[in-house]
Amino acid sequence: MSSxxxxxxxxxxxxxxxxxxxxxxxxxxxxxTALGALASPAAADGTPTPGxxxxxxxTSFVIGVKQDIxxxxxxxxxxxxxxxxxxxxxxxxxxxxxxxFSPEPWLAEKWETSAxxxxxxxxxxxxxxxSDGVDLTAKDVVYTFQRAKDDETANGQYSNYVDNITxxxxxxxxTVVMETENPSPIMLRLAVPILPEHVWSKISAKxxxxxANDKNVVGSGPFxxxxxxxGQFYRFSANKQHFAGAPKxxxxxxxxxxxDSALSQALKQGExxxxxDLPAAIADTLVNTPGITVNDAKYYGFNEIGYxxxxxxxxxxxxxxxxxxxxxxQVRLAIDHAIDRKTLVSKVLSGHGTTATGVIPPIYADTHWxxxxxxxxxxxxxxxxxxxxxxxxKGADGIxxxxxxxxxxxxxxxDSSEYSKQSVEYVRSWLKEIGIDAVVSIMSEDNLTxxxxxxxxxxxEWGWVVEPDPDFQLSVMTCDQRSYEEDGEIAAGWSDSFxxxxxxxxxYAQQQTMIDAKARAEVIKQAQQILYDDVAYSLTYYxxxxxxxxxxxxxxFVPQPSQGGILAFQYGTHSYRNIMxxxxxxADEDSGPGVVLYVVGGVVLLVIVAGVVLVLARRKNADxxx
Amino acid sequence: xxxPAAASRRRSSPWRAFLRDREGMSGLIVLTLFxxxxxxxSLLADPAGLEVTKADGPLAAAPxxxxxxxxxxxxxxxxxxxxxxxxxxxxxGLAATVISMLxxxxxxxxxxxxxxxxxxxxxxxxxxxxxxxxxxLAIVLATVFPxxxxxxxAVIIVIGVTSWSGTARLVRAQTMAxxxxxxxxxxxxxxxxxxxxxxRHVLPNVMPLVLANTTxxxxxxxIAETTLSFLGLGDPLRVSWGRVLDxxxxxxxxxxxxxxxxxxxxxxxxxxxxxxxxxxxxxxxxLDPRLEGRS
Numbered sequence: 001m002s003s004x005x006x007x008x009x010x011x012x013x014x015x016x017x018x019x020x021x022x023x024x025x026x027x028x029x030x031x032x033t034a035l036g037a038l039a040s041p042a043a044a045d046g047t048p049t050p051g052x053x054x055x056x057x058x059t060s061f062v063i064g065v066k067q068d069i070x071x072x073x074x075x076x077x078x079x080x081x082x083x084x085x086x087x088x089x090x091x092x093x094x095x096x097x098x099x100x101f102s103p104e105p106w107l108a109e110k111w112e113t114s115a116x117x118x119x120x121x122x123x124x125x126x127x128x129x130x131s132d133g134v135d136l137t138a139k140d141v142v143y144t145f146q147r148a149k150d151d152e153t154a155n156g157q158y159s160n161y162v163d164n165i166t167x168x169x170x171x172x173x174x175t176v177v178m179e180t181e182n183p184s185p186i187m188l189r190l191a192v193p194i195l196p197e198h199v200w201s202k203i204s205a206k207x208x209x210x211x212a213n214d215k216n217v218v219g220s221g222p223f224x225x226x227x228x229x230x231g232q233f234y235r236f237s238a239n240k241q242h243f244a245g246a247p248k249x250x251x252x253x254x255x256x257x258x259x260d261s262a263l264s265q266a267l268k269q270g271e272x273x274x275x276x277d278l279p280a281a282i283a284d285t286l287v288n289t290p291g292i293t294v295n296d297a298k299y300y301g302f303n304e305i306g307y308x309x310x311x312x313x314x315x316x317x318x319x320x321x322x323x324x325x326x327x328x329x330q331v332r333l334a335i336d337h338a339i340d341r342k343t344l345v346s347k348v349l350s351g352h353g354t355t356a357t358g359v360i361p362p363i364y365a366d367t368h369w370x371x372x373x374x375x376x377x378x379x380x381x382x383x384x385x386x387x388x389x390x391x392x393x394k395g396a397d398g399i400x401x402x403x404x405x406x407x408x409x410x411x412x413x414x415d416s417s418e419y420s421k422q423s424v425e426y427v428r429s430w431l432k433e434i435g436i437d438a439v440v441s442i443m444s445e446d447n448l449t450x451x452x453x454x455x456x457x458x459x460x461e462w463g464w465v466v467e468p469d470p471d472f473q474l475s476v477m478t479c480d481q482r483s484y485e486e487d488g489e490i491a492a493g494w495s496d497s498f499x500x501x502x503x504x505x506x507x508y509a510q511q512q513t514m515i516d517a518k519a520r521a522e523v524i525k526q527a528q529q530i531l532y533d534d535v536a537y538s539l540t541y542y543x544x545x546x547x548x549x550x551x552x553x554x555x556x557f558v559p560q561p562s563q564g565g566i567l568a569f570q571y572g573t574h575s576y577r578n579i580m581x582x583x584x585x586x587a588d589e590d591s592g593p594g595v596v597l598y599v600v601g602g603v604v605l606l607v608i609v610a611g612v613v614l615v616l617a618r619r620k621n622a623d624x625x626x
Numbered sequence: 627x628x629x630p631a632a633a634s635r636r637r638s639s640p641w642r643a644f645l646r647d648r649e650g651m652s653g654l655i656v657l658t659l660f661x662x663x664x665x666x667x668s669l670l671a672d673p674a675g676l677e678v679t680k681a682d683g684p685l686a687a688a689p690x691x692x693x694x695x696x697x698x699x700x701x702x703x704x705x706x707x708x709x710x711x712x713x714x715x716x717x718x719g720l721a722a723t724v725i726s727m728l729x730x731x732x733x734x735x736x737x738x739x740x741x742x743x744x745x746x747x748x749x750x751x752x753x754x755x756x757x758x759x760x761x762x763l764a765i766v767l768a769t770v771f772p773x774x775x776x777x778x779x780a781v782i783i784v785i786g787v788t789s790w791s792g793t794a795r796l797v798r799a800q801t802m803a804x805x806x807x808x809x810x811x812x813x814x815x816x817x818x819x820x821x822x823x824x825x826r827h828v829l830p831n832v833m834p835l836v837l838a839n840t841t842x843x844x845x846x847x848x849i850a851e852t853t854l855s856f857l858g859l860g861d862p863l864r865v866s867w868g869r870v871l872d873x874x875x876x877x878x879x880x881x882x883x884x885x886x887x888x889x890x891x892x893x894x895x896x897x898x899x900x901x902x903x904x905x906x907x908x909x910x911x912x913l914d915p916r917l918e919g920r921s
Contacts, residue, residue, distance in 0.1 A: 261880050281686075281699065282878035343679070347700055350685075413862075418876045421862050422678065422700070428863075429679040441777075442862045444769075600885050608896070 059581050060251035061554060063568060064263045064272040068231050068256045073213040074193045075154045080465075080569060081254065087573050088236055088252065089219035090193035093122055093141070096571035098560045101364065101468040103188035104572075106244075107141075107220075108176075117183025117515045122176045128243055130196045132218045138170035143197035145178070145190075153208040160472065161190045183513045185520060189469045194220070222577050223252050231256055248556065248580035267292060267548055274549040276568050279418070280352035283546040291552035297559065297566040299545035300363045302356045303419070303463035304537040305339065305427060307332055311455020311498045314484045320455020323409055325402070330390035332535035335459075336376050337383040338430045345541050348422045352546060356539035358528040359477075360470050363542075363561060366517070367470050369525035371532060383434045392435070400435035409458035411438040414445050420461050423540060427461070453483050453492025461540075462496065468571055470524050474508050477501075477531060499536045545569075556580040643912045650908025656901035660894075664712040675706040676865055686879075689886050696886030698870070699877045707865050708890045714866035715898070718782055719848035725786025726847065727793060727840050734797025735824050735832065739805060749798065755791035764788045764850065768859040777861035785850045793839050797832050804831045834913035841906030845899040852895050867891035 071077040074086045095106040105111075108122040128136040145168045148158040155162070164186070167179040180187065199218045203211050214228040222244060223236035234254040240246040255272060257263040264282050267275045268289060278286075280296075287294050308322030325331050341355035354362070358369040392400040392407060400407045409431075413424035421442055428438040438459065443451075451457050466473045475481060479500035481493035507527040514520035531537065545566050549557070558574040559565035567575050644650050663670060674680045683693055683701035690696075695704035737748035764784050771780040804810065810827055818826075854860050855868025858876075862869065874887040 260878065261875075264881055279878060282881045285878065285881040285883070340679070347678070347685070350699075415858055415862070418873070425678050425863060429677045433679075440863050600883070604885065604889070611896075 058250040059248075060253055061249045061274070061576075061579050062253045062255055062272040063274045063276055064255050064257050064266055065276050066257050066260070066263060069228075069234060069254070071212070072217070072225065072228060072234075073208075073211050074195070075151075075157050075208050076211075084569055085225070085234065085236075085254075086193045087221065088223040088576065089217055089221045089225055090195065091128070091136075091220050092193060093190050094188050095573075096189070096468050096560070098558045098565075098570070098572065098574040099562045100366075101561065101571060107136075107194060111188075113187075113515065117513075118180050120178045120180070120187050122178070124174045124176060125243055126174055128220055129241065130198075130218050130220050131224050131239065132196075134196065134198055134218075136194070136196070136220050137173045138176045139173070140197045141176045141194055142168050142170045143201070144192060144194045147195075147200070148192055151205045151208055153205065158192045161186065161192050183515055185512075185515055185517070186469055186471055189467075196220075222247050222573050226251070242577075244577060247577045249576075252576055264548070267550065270550065270553075273554055274547060274568060276547055278546045278548055280350040280544070280546055283352075283548055284350060286548045291550055292548055293551035294546065294548045295557075295559075295567055296352055296564075297545050297547060298363050298561075298564045299543060299566060300361045300467075301463055301465045301545075302359065302361055302539050302542050303423070303461065304356075304539045305335070305423075306452075306460045306462060306497050306537055307335075307535070308455060308457050308459075309498050309500075309536065312482060312500070313490070314480060314482050314493070317485070319483060319490055320457070322455055323405075323407075323458045325392075325405065325407055326409070326458060328390065329535060330386055331392070331407070332538070333376075334383040334386040334390075334434060335431065335436070336535050336538045337379050337386065338434045338436075339427060339538055339540065340378040340430065341540055342378065344423060344426060348419055348426070349541060349543055353541045353543040356542045357532060358525075359464075359466070359473055359531060359537065359539065360524065360528060361466055361542045363565075364466070364468065364470070367521045367524045369528035369532075371529075380430070380433050387434060394435045398432075398435055399437045406437065407435065408437040408439065411440045412448055412451070412457055412460040413440060413442045414448060414462065415442045416445055419543070423461050427459075449492070452496045454490055455483065455498060460496070463543075471512060474511070474524065474527055477536060478505050478508050480505075497536055499531075499534070501530065501534065501536075504530045551582075553582060554579050555582050640912045644908060647908040647911065649904045650912075653901040653904030653908065656897055657905065660712055660716065660898055660901070663709055664716050667710050667713055671703070671706040671709045673710065675703055676710055678702065686882055686884050686887070688884075695890040696884070698873065698887055704870070704887060704890045707870050708867065708894050711865045711867045711870055711891060712894065712898075714778070714861070714864050715848055715851055715868070715895070718778065718785065718851040718866070719844050719898075721782045722785035722789070722847040722851070723840055723844045725783065726790040726843050727836060729787065730790035730793025730839075730843075731797055731829075731832070731836050733790070734794035735801050735828055737794065738798040738801025739820065739824050739828065752791050752794045752798070755788070756795065760788055760850075761853065764854060765857065765859060768854055778864060781851060781854055781860050784854070785847050789843060789846055789850065793836070793843060796835060796839060800832045800835050801828050804828050838906055838910035838913055841902050841909055845902040845906070848895065848899055848902070867895050 065081055067079055067081045069077065069082045069085055070079050071082055072085055072089075074090065077083065077086070091107040093106060093108040094103045096102070097104045107125055107128065109125045110123045112121045113119070122141070124136075124138050124141060130136055145162055145165065148154045148162045149165065149168075164180045164182060164184050165178050166181055167177075169177050171177055178187070196218050214225070214230075217225040219225075220239075220242075222239050222242045224239050225234070226237045227233075227235040233256065236252045236254075238247040238250050238252070255266075257266065260279055260282050263272075263275045264278060264286060266272045267286070283294050283296070286292050307326045308320065310318070310324075310327045311320035311322050312318050345351060345353050345355055357371055357375060360367045360369065362368045362370070387400055387407075390402075392402045394400050395406065411424050411428060411431075414420040424438075424440050424442070428440050431438045445462075448457075448460060448462065452460065464473060464476070476494045477497070477499045478495070479502075481495035482498050482500060483490050483492050483495070485491070504527055507523050507530070511520050511523040511527070514523065547567055549567065556578045557567040558578050559567055560570040560572065560574055644654075667673075678700045681697075681701040683697040683703060685697065685701050686699050687693065687697045687701075693703045693705065695708065697703055698707065733748055733752060737745045737752060739745070740748070767784045767788065768780060771784065805823075805828065810823060813823055813827055851860065851866065852868035852871065855866050856872045856875070858872055860866060860868055860872075868891075870891040871888055874884065874891075879885075879887040
C-alpha cells in the first residue's frame with residue numbers, strides 16, 4: 001500500500017466488511033453452516049476467477065485479496081488495495097527501495113536541494129510515454145502537484161505532501177522546481193501519483209470526486225488497467241515499455257474474495273497464484289502443502305491498548321466522559337505491567353509477530369526505538385504493588401478504588417477483528433487480577449472512531465499501519481491532533497489518546513525540518529521514548545503479514561525489506577515487475593490432508609442430512625396419522 | 627381452564643398423556659439433561675476454564691482423555707465451553723420466546739377480536755413481519771441497537787421482536803373461531819367489554835395452542851441465537867454455542883481440519899432444538915382439542 005494518512009485506519013476498517021458479508025452469505029443453515037462449509041468451502045464463494053486455466057494463454061499472475069478497491073480514482077480511494085492500483089497505473093517522483101524503504105529515484109532520476117533545504121529541483125526521466133503515446137514531461141508533474149494544492153478533492157487526499165510546497169514550476173520539459181515553506185524530509189517521499197495533464201484537465205474539480213477512472217485509463221506505470229469489475233476482479237496488462245524494464249508477466253489480476261477460507265481453498269485448487277493477507281491460523285495449515293510457499297513477512301503495523309488520557313479539544317476544553325484515574329500515570333503503568341505480550345503473540349497471533357514497545361516498528365530499523373533491557377515486564381505482583389502504593393485500595397468486591405471512585409473502565413474492542421476480540425478478552429482477564437474491572441464492549445470500527453473522537457471511552461484496542469516516513473505516526477500523538485470544535489460540533493483529529501506533551505511536540509516539530517536522516521532518527525527515537533515512559537499507549541504487538549503463493553508456478557519475488565519482508569502490497573512495485581513463471585512442469589493439484597478433511601466433512605454432513613430426512617419422513621408419517 | 631366438565635375428565639391428566647407420549651418424553655429427558663447442565667455448569671466444569679489467560683491445554687488439539695471434545699485456539703476445553711455455553715443459549719432462547727409469545731398472543735388476539743380498521747391494521751402489521759425475510763431484519767436490528775445496551779439483552783429483544791408473527795397468525799385464526807361460538811355472543815349480550823371477552827373467554831381457549839407453539843418457538847429462537855452469534859452479532863464475550871461456532875469458523879477450524887471444534891456445539895444445538903420440537907409436537911397433540919379428537 002502507498003502512504004496516505006487515511007490509509008492506516010482504513011486499511012483496518014475495510015477488512016471489517018468481509019466478515020459480516022461472508023457470514024450472511026453462509027447464514028442459511030445456521031449451526032450446520034460450519035459443517036456445510038467444511039465440505040465445500042470453495043464452492044460457498046461465488047467469486048469468478050478470471051485467471052483460471054482456460055484463459056492462461058498469457059502469463060497471468062492472479063492475486064486473491066479480501067479488500068475490494070473502493071475507487072480507481074487516485075483522488076478518491078482510501079483503502080490499501082486502491083493505493084496498490086495507483087502504484088501500478090501511475091508513477092511517482094520517488095519510490096521506497098525494496099531493501100530498506102529508503103527513497104530511490106523513480107520518475108525523478110535525480111534531484112538537488114538548495115543549501116537552506118527549501119528549494120528542490122527534480123530531474124524528470126526522459127523518453128517516458130503515457131500509455132496513449134503522449135510524452136510525459138515536467139508539465140504533467142507541475143499540473144499534478146498544482147492540482148493537488150488547488151483542487152479540493154485532490155488536496156483532501158494529498159494535503160500532507162503538498163501543503164508545505166509554496167511554488168511549483170517547470171524550468172524546462174524535464175526539470176521541476178519546488179519551493180517549500182520549511183525544509184522537509186517528506187520531499188523525497190511525495191506519494192502523489194503523476195497524472196497526465198491532457199486527460200485530467202478535462203475532468204473538472206466538480207467531477208473529480210465522482211470520476212470512476214475505470215475505463216481507458218491513461219497512465220505511465222508498469223501495469224495498465226485492462227478491465228475492472230467492481231467487487232469481482234481487476235485485470236492489469238503489463239506495460240512492456242516501462243522505463244524500469246518490462247514486467248516479466250503479461251497480466252496481473254486482483255480477484256476479490258469474501259472470506260479467508262475461500263481464499264485459501266482457491267490457492268490450494270490453483271485458481272489463484274497468491275493469497276494476500278491470510279490470518280496466521282489459516283496460513284499455518286498451508287505450510288506443508290506441496291507447491292505452496294507461505295511467506296510469514298514482517299510488517300509495519302502495531303496494535304495497542306489505548307487510554308483516554310483526558311480528552312480535550314485543541315483549545316484545552318475538556319470533553320467526553322473518560323475515567324479520571326487514567327490520567328494517573330501509575331494506573332497506566334500498572335495496566336502496562338499486567339499485559340502479557342508474549343502470551344498475546346503466542347496465542348492470539350499464533351506466534352506470527354513480536355512484542356511491541358516503540359511506535360515505529362522494528363522493520364524501520366533506522367528509526368525504531370525500543371527500551372532494551374529497560375522494557376517493562378509482565379508482572380502482576382508489581383502491577384498490584386504499584387496500585388497499592390498509589391493509594392488504590394481493594395474493596396470488598398476485589399475492585400480497587402480511590403476517593404470513592406472504583407477502577408471500573410470501559411474496554412472497547414473491534415467486531416471486525418478476531419485478534420481484537422481475543423486481545424480484549426485476555427486484557428480483561430489480566431486486569432481482573434490486579435483489581436481493575438474492565439467492562440468490555442465490542443463495536444464496529446466506525447462506532448469506535450466516533451466515540452474516540454468524542455472522548456467517550458476509557459480503554460480500547462486498535463492499531464496503526466506505519467509509513468516508511470515516521471512523520472505521520474508521530475503527528476498522531478501531538479496536541480494539535482486532538483479533537484477540535486467546529487460550528488459547535490466536536491470534530492475528531494487523528495489523536496485517539498488525547499496525548500499532549502510539550503516536550504514531545506517540540507521533538508516532533510524539530511524532526512519535521514531535519515534533512516539529515518541520522519540526526520533526525522535520533523530525535524524520532526527520543527520522541528518514542530517519551531511516549532513509552534509516559535505510557536501514552538500500551539503497545540501489544542507488531543504483527544506479521546502472511547502471504548501464501550504458488551511457488552510451483554511463479555518465482556522472482558522481491559521482498560521488502562530484503563530480510564523477511566512482504567512480497568505484495570509493498571511500497572513500490574518491486575515484486576510485480578520481477579515475478580516470472582517457473583519452467584513448465586505438471587502441476588500437482590489437490591493435496592493429501594485436504595482429502596481427509598473432505599471425507600470427514602462429507603461424512604458428518606451426510607449423517608446430518610440423513611437425520612434431517614429421517615425426521616422429516618417421520619413428521620410426514622405423523623401428519624398422516626393425525 | 628373453563629372447559630366443560632366431561633371434557634375435563636377425559637383429559638383429566640394431560641401430564642399422564644404426556645408421559646405416555648414417547649416422542650414427548652424423550653424430548654423432555656434431553657431437555658432436562660441440558661437444563662441440569664446449564665444450572666450446574668459451574669459444578670460440572672470449572673468456569674476458570676473459560677478464561678483465556680488461565681487455559682493451559684494444547685492449542686486446537688484433537689479430543690483426548692483430558693479434553694474429551696478437544697480444545698480451541700486458546701487451549702480451552704471445548705467441552706467446558708459447550709457446558710457453559712448452554713446457559714446463554716438456553717437463556718436467550720427462553721427469554722426471547724417469552725417476548726415473542728407475549729407479543730404474538732397479544733397482537734393475535736387483538737387482531738382477531740377487533741374487526742374494522744384497528745384489527746385490519748394489526749393484521750397487516752403481522753403480515754408485514756411475516757413477509758420480511760427474517761434474517762436480514764434480525765441482522766439490521768442487531769446492528770443498529772444502541773451500543774450501551776448489553777449485547778445479551780439486545781439479542782433477546784431482536785429475536786423476540788422478529789419471531790412473533792407466526793404465532794400471532796395462529797392465535798388470530800383460533801381467536802376468530804372462538805369468537806364465532808355462541809357463548810361469546812352471550813357474553814357480548816350481557817355487556818362484557820372487549821377486555822372481558824378477550825381475557826376471560828378467548829385467552830383461556832387459545833392458551834393450549836400458545837403453549838404448544840411456545841416450545842416450537844424456543845427451538846426457532848435457539849437457532850436464531852446461534853445464527854446471530856455465528857455472524858458475530860451476539861454477545862462476543864459470553865460463551866454461547868453460536869459464539870464457539872463463530873470462533874471456530876473465523877479462526878480457521880475448517881482449514882485446520884479441527885472438526886471437534888464445531889462438532890460439540892453443533893450437536894448440542896441440534897439436540898436441544900430437536901428436543902424442543904419433540905416436546906412441542908407432543909404438547910400439541912395432547913392440548914389441542916381438535917388433534918386430540920382425531921387421534
